[in-house]
Amino acid sequence: MKKDKASNKTLQTAGRTRRSFLQTALAGGAVATTAYLGLTRDLFAKEGGPIVIGHHCELTGGFSSWGYWHDKCAKKAVEVINEGGGIAGRKVELATEDTESNPATGARKLRALIQRRKASFVVGSVHSGIMLASIPVATELKTPYFSAGEATEATGSKGTRYSFRTGTDTYALAAAGAPWAYENLGKNWTMIFPDYAWGHSHHQEHRKIIEQMGGKVNDPIAVPLGTKDLVPYLAKIPEETEVLFSVFFGALSVAFYTQSKSMKLDEKMKMYSVSGTIEAIDPRAIDGAAEGVFFLENFPRPLEYKDDEYHRKFVEMMEIDPVHAKEEGSSRVMAKSHAWQSWENFFALKQAIEKSGWNTDKDTPMVIEALEGLEMENSLAHPQGSKLLRAEDHSGMIDCYISQVVDSKFEMKKHIPRADMMAMLPPRYDFTKQPL
Amino acid sequence: MTVQTINRAGTLLLVVFTLTAPWVLPLFVDSFWVDIYSEILIWSLLAASVNLLFGYVGLLSFGQALYFGMGMYGVAIGIAKLGFGFWGGFGFGVVLATAMAAVAGVLAVRLTWHYFAIITVVFSLIFYFLALSWKPLTGGDDGLPFGMPPLISIGDFELTLTDPDVQYFFIVLMVGACYALMGRIISSPLGRAFVTVRENDLRASLIGLNVYMIRLSAFIVSGFIAGVAGALFALFGRYASANFMFYHVSGEAVVWAIIGGVGTLFGPIVGTSLLIVLREELSHVWAHYPILVGIVVILTVIFAPKGIGGIWTSLVHRFAGANAGKGGDQ
Numbered sequence: 220m221k222k223d224k225a226s227n228k229t230l231q232t233a234g235r236t237r238r239s240f241l242q243t244a245l246a247g248g249a250v251a252t253t254a255y256l257g258l259t260r261d262l263f264a265k266e267g268g269p270i271v272i273g274h275h276c277e278l279t280g281g282f283s284s285w286g287y288w289h290d291k292c293a294k295k296a297v298e299v300i301n302e303g304g305g306i307a308g309r310k311v312e313l314a315t316e317d318t319e320s321n322p323a324t325g326a327r328k329l330r331a332l333i334q335r336r337k338a339s340f341v342v343g344s345v346h347s348g349i350m351l352a353s354i355p356v357a358t359e360l361k362t363p364y365f366s367a368g369e370a371t372e373a374t375g376s377k378g379t380r381y382s383f384r385t386g387t388d389t390y391a392l393a394a395a396g397a398p399w400a401y402e403n404l405g406k407n408w409t410m411i412f413p414d415y416a417w418g419h420s421h422h423q424e425h426r427k428i429i430e431q432m433g434g435k436v437n438d439p440i441a442v443p444l445g446t447k448d449l450v451p452y453l454a455k456i457p458e459e460t461e462v463l464f465s466v467f468f469g470a471l472s473v474a475f476y477t478q479s480k481s482m483k484l485d486e487k488m489k490m491y492s493v494s495g496t497i498e499a500i501d502p503r504a505i506d507g508a509a510e511g512v513f514f515l516e517n518f519p520r521p522l523e524y525k526d527d528e529y530h531r532k533f534v535e536m537m538e539i540d541p542v543h544a545k546e547e548g549s550s551r552v553m554a555k556s557h558a559w560q561s562w563e564n565f566f567a568l569k570q571a572i573e574k575s576g577w578n579t580d581k582d583t584p585m586v587i588e589a590l591e592g593l594e595m596e597n598s599l600a601h602p603q604g605s606k607l608l609r610a611e612d613h614s615g616m617i618d619c620y621i622s623q624v625v626d627s628k629f630e631m632k633k634h635i636p637r638a639d640m641m642a643m644l645p646p647r648y649d650f651t652k653q654p655l
Numbered sequence: 656m657t658v659q660t661i662n663r664a665g666t667l668l669l670v671v672f673t674l675t676a677p678w679v680l681p682l683f684v685d686s687f688w689v690d691i692y693s694e695i696l697i698w699s700l701l702a703a704s705v706n707l708l709f710g711y712v713g714l715l716s717f718g719q720a721l722y723f724g725m726g727m728y729g730v731a732i733g734i735a736k737l738g739f740g741f742w743g744g745f746g747f748g749v750v751l752a753t754a755m756a757a758v759a760g761v762l763a764v765r766l767t768w769h770y771f772a773i774i775t776v777v778f779s780l781i782f783y784f785l786a787l788s789w790k791p792l793t794g795g796d797d798g799l800p801f802g803m804p805p806l807i808s809i810g811d812f813e814l815t816l817t818d819p820d821v822q823y824f825f826i827v828l829m830v831g832a833c834y835a836l837m838g839r840i841i842s843s844p845l846g847r848a849f850v851t852v853r854e855n856d857l858r859a860s861l862i863g864l865n866v867y868m869i870r871l872s873a874f875i876v877s878g879f880i881a882g883v884a885g886a887l888f889a890l891f892g893r894y895a896s897a898n899f900m901f902y903h904v905s906g907e908a909v910v911w912a913i914i915g916g917v918g919t920l921f922g923p924i925v926g927t928s929l930l931i932v933l934r935e936e937l938s939h940v941w942a943h944y945p946i947l948v949g950i951v952v953i954l955t956v957i958f959a960p961k962g963i964g965g966i967w968t969s970l971v972h973r974f975a976g977a978n979a980g981k982g983g984d985q
Contacts, residue, residue, distance in 0.1 A: 279942045317942050322798055322896045323904075327694070331939065334687035347797050348896060355800045355893035359817055370797050377800050414788045416795030444787055 269312040270305070270572070272297070272565060273338030275329055275353065275364075280320025281469065282346050284499040287551060288537075288558035289345060289367065290315065295536050296565040299599070306569045307577070314338050318349050325349030326356055333360045339580055342564045343367060345557050347417060354382045361580070363587060365567075367560040369495060371420055374614045380653040383590060385567060385608060385615035386560045387517055389417075392493050393424035394643035395619040395635050396515035398432065403633075404489040404513065405461025406434040411452060411475075412466040414441035421466045421493065428643065446471075449478045460488050465496065472496045476508035485511050494556035501543055501552045502627040509624045513632070516620045517556040518603045520544045524620065524631040525604065533562070533602035542628060559603045566600035567593060567608065584655035591651055606637065611646035658975045665967075669921065673831075677823055691935055693823055695928050696830040697891060700884035701904075702911035702923035704877040707837060709909070710917030711846065712873040713853035714767065717905045718775030721759070721782050722878040724900030725752040726885025728786065728793060731895035735801035736792070741816075744804070748886035749879065755782075756878020757871075764870035767856075776902045786897035798896030816890055826887055833883055838920055840876065849873055914955050916964020925963045 274293040277286030297313040305311055314336040318325035325344055332338040333356075340363050344350045347370035357364035358379040366373040371388040387395065401408075408429050412418025418441065426436045437460060442452050449471075456463060463484060467475045475496075479485065490512040502509045519525050522534050522541035534541050537553060544553040568586070571577075571593055575585035592610035595601045607616040619640060621633040672679070673696070680688050701723050708714045729748025733739035739747055759778045766774055786793045793799055806821065807814040816822040840846050848869050851859045856866050889895045898904075915926025930948060937944035959966055 316939055322894070322898050323892075326892050326894060328938075330690055331687065331935075334690065335685050348898070351794070351797050351800050352892065352894045352896060355802070359803075359893070372797065416790050416797040419790050419795065441788075444784060 267309070269310040270307075270340075271312045271314055271336060271338045272568065273329075273332035273336065273341040274313060274315040274561065275318055275325065275332060275341055275343045275349070276315055276561070277320045277344065277346055277349075278315075278317035280318075282320040284469070284551070285345055285554040285557060286317075286320070288499070288554045289561035291537065292558050292560075292562035293342060293565065296562045299536075300565060300569060307573050311565070318344055318346065320346055320349070322346070322348040322352040326352040329353045329356050329364075330360075333357070333362050338362065339583065340568050340586070341365065342561055342568075345554075345560075347373070351377055354379060357381050361583060363568075363583065363590065365560070365564040367557055367564075369417065369420075369493075371424070374612050375648055378613060378648060378650060380587060380650050380655055382650075383608060383613045384560075385563055385595075385606060385617070386557065387617065387619070388614065389420040389424045390647075391614065391640060391644055392421070392515055392619075393428050395640040396491075396493070396621060397425050397428040398639075398643060399621055399633055399635065400462060400464075400489075400491050400513065400515075401429055401432050401434055404491055407437070407457075407459050407461040408434060408464055409437040409440065409456050409460040409462070410464045410466075411440040411442065411456070413446075413468070413471060414443050417468070417495075418466045421464075425464060442471075447474065449475055450482070453479055453482055453484065456484065456488075458487075463488050463490050465490065465492050467496050473500065473505050473508065476505060476512065480508045480510070489513065491515075497624075498554040498556060499552050501545060501550075502624045502629075503543070504550075507627060510627065511624065513621060513623045514629070516622050516629070517617060518559050519620045519622060519631055520553075520555055520629040521631075524622075524634075527597070529597060529599045529602040532599055533559075563595070563601050563603060567595060569600070570595065587655060609646060610651055611649040613650055614646075616641050616644075656975055658971050661971045661975060666921070669924070673827055677820055689819070689823060691931065693826045693891060694888075695924070695931050696826055697884050697887045698908070698911065698931065699924040699927040700830055700833055700887070701881050701908040702915065702927050703834070703837060703920075704881040704884070705905075705908045705912040706915075706917050706919075706923045707840075707849075707877045707880065708873055709912065710919070710922070711841065711849040711853060712870055713856075714764070714870060714873070715772050715909070716763075716775040716874075716877070717772050717902055717909065718759070718763075718777075718779035719877065719881045719908050720900050720902060720904035721775075721779040722752040722756050722881035723885035723888070723904065724782065724786065724895075724897065725755045726882035726887075727889040727895035727899055728799070728885075729882070730886045730889040731799040731801050732792065734804060735799055741804045741806050745886050745890065748889065749882045752882020752885060753875060753879040756875050756882070760871050760874035760878065764867060764874050776905070779900060779902050779905060783897055783900040783902075786900055793895070793897060796897065798894055798898070800894045803890070803893055822891070826891065829883060829887055833880055834920065837876075837880065841920060845869070845872065910952055912962075914952060914962050916962030916967070919962075919964035919968070922962055922964030925967075929963065 276290050277283055278290060297311050300311050314332055316328035316332050318328055332341055343364045343366050345367040347368040350366035350368050350373050351370055353364060354377055358381045363381050366384045367386055369388050371390045373382055374384045410422045412422060422439050429436050437457050440452050440455050465475055492514055494514050494516040497514055522530055538547045539553050544555050571586045571589035575589040577586050590608055593608040595606050597605045604618045609616055616637045618637050619635040620631050622629040622631050676692050677689050701719060704719050708716050726748040729751035730744045733744030733747035763774045787796055803816050805813045805815045814821050848864055852866050852869050860866050911926040911930055912923050916922030933948060937947060
């Protein structure tokens with residue numbers, strides 16, 4: 220009996236040992252397989268599956284009033300693409316990360332989009348600091364990145380083979396609007412802007428063109444950051460000024476229009492600016508402070524100035540009214556001159572991916588080559604209008620519009636075809652020479 | 656088991672994990688987390704610089720971001736504008752941050768408590784606005800990106816941080832060296848002088864310690880540590896920005912240090928790890944995740960004022976005490 224017990228115990232011990240061995244072997248095998256899958260995932264997982272496109276977007280923070288629209292555009296664009304069969308027959312998966320309107324967070328979130336969420340392409344930020352922080356990361360991770368902000372460096376001195384922009388930068392905005400403003404508004408210019416990069420960049424680019432055309436540009440007025448009362452700076456504007464060019468953002472923009480109106484500057488000189496200073500702002504909401512101001516727009520706010528089926532459908536999909544671009548059931552006004560990029564860039568990618576035959580990330584160089592010099596036709600995919608993604612500097616060549624606020628509504632004064640802008644906009648960089 | 660043995664085992668575990676992370680982490684989570692761990696190590700140095708001042712000398716600085724930013728700009732300007740190359744840029748960043756700490760420290764350490772906190776914020780703000788407006792040098796609010804020069808280049812052989820493994824181990828090496836330096840200082844007579852000043856500066860001066868010089872030394876060392884962190888982060892992100900000089904960044908470092916446990920060498924790594932992992936996990940599911948982070952901070956300050964480091968210390972002491980008790984019975 221004792222012997223039986225002993226032999227049973229031996230058997231049990233031996234059994235436990237065998238089981239333990241099997242369990243260990245199985246666990247080891249599972250870990251090894253997981254490790255192997257982890258190592259090879261990047262090589263095979265994307266083939267045939269959904270195409271992940273990242274959206275690097277300002278959902279919170281200082282740019283969130285714009286970010287809301289970029290997000291809405293991206294979501295709707297992906298919806299439309301998937302309803303139409305996806306890209307090259309593959310479903311598009313949208314991965315959105317909030318940059319919090321902060322370059323540090325933005326750079327981190329870009330890594331998250333590419334490395335964690337496996338985005339093969341990224342439709343990028345409208346915040347200049349974020350997009351400039353992102354381009355080196357995107358380049359290193361060999362992922363095409365579409366900037367939507369205006370800092371010229373993104374497709375200029377800091378641009379790379381992987382950075383693209385379908386919209387305009389400060390260089391293009393000056394080329395598109397300054398000649399018309401010089402001819403029609405006046406030849407003596409003063410520029411006022413907040414004392415940071417965006418304002419200085421606009422000043423430099425506009426100054427070049429105005430002086431080239433024979434005009435006079437007075438000393439710039441750079442307003443220190445954090446200023447609330449603009450009156451001391453507005454008082455510095457020389458009497459002989461014919462055109463006051465201003466570049467402010469958000470609340471400071473409203474303060475500028477309100478305070479300059481109360482000083483009756485608009486009666487002494489013409490006021491000119493770019494759409495970024497009035498984006499997401501309804502002129503009716505600021506009691507006529509923007510009345511009479513001329514703006515250079517990328518996409519006319521009222522439907523009537525580009526009245527075609529594509530623009531109509533786009534307005535309908537964005538759920539905005541056709542005059543003030545105000546969202547139905549909310550007080551939000553569409554940041555229309557910038558947010559269209561977060562719609563159209565998905566379609567530009569679709570066109571380039573299908574043209575190049577992209578299948579996995581190793582084919583990305585072919586997409587880059589397809590994007591270089593890509594012609595996009597006026598369509599629902601490109602409701603802003605026909606455009607060219609110029610090969611050399613990866614910059615969008617688009618039509619622009621000069622509008623004036625009249626009775627709190629945008630009234631188009633001049634349609635500037637892209638050919639006119641391109642005549643003033645020779646490429647300063649050639650990224651096609653960079654290796655892929 | 657003694658307290659020292661347990662702490663040594665904990666340190667060894669941390670070191671082994673850190674040295675094997677590029678291979679071990681991808682077995683369990685996405686390889687993206689290796690980058691996050693690199694980031695944790697860098698940011699923990701900034702928190703450690705707060706810890707050195709607050710935890711060991713009793714000076715609460717809300718201006719460490721200034722030295723972090725100086726380290727960043729030193730690297731970016733050194734590489735992009737002055738063509739210094741990798742080591743020149745890195746050295747320039749660290750020297751710039753340390754020199755800035757020496758200049759600011761001469762004035763700041765004359766003050767204590769809220770006056771000290773205010774002056775550190777003021778310094779930070781002055782240089783933040785200067786960096787924002789000095790566009791030709793700093794890139795203004797757009798920041799200053801740069802291309803990565805090689806770490807070592809001999810003939811055809813080149814080592815560069817664009818190789819993820821090289822980048823990771825370079826960060827580990829630099830961060831490890833900084834922690835070793837801090838450990839050495841803390842256990843040295845100077846470190847004891849720090850603690851003496853923290854506990855009672857009047858008594859410290861009565862026994863002949865030069866309180867001003869001790870505080871200044873701590874301030875400069877902490878500026879150096881923050882500068883190394885900034886220089887590493889610039890190399891990690893290939894970018895420098897004035898945003899990193901804002902006092903909000905200093906505030907985050909204070910929170911990381913407090914959560915981890917001030918006055919402990921590795922507390923800042925623990926606090927930084929916890930809050931960065933929380934941020935990573937929450938931020939892509941809920942945009943307003945800082946609310947939850949805020950709740951964690953409030954709960955920690957109320958229920959564990961010595962932070963996670965304090966909890967660890969009391970657990971280790973209890974465990975070691977229990978073991979000693981058992982040993983006594985036998």
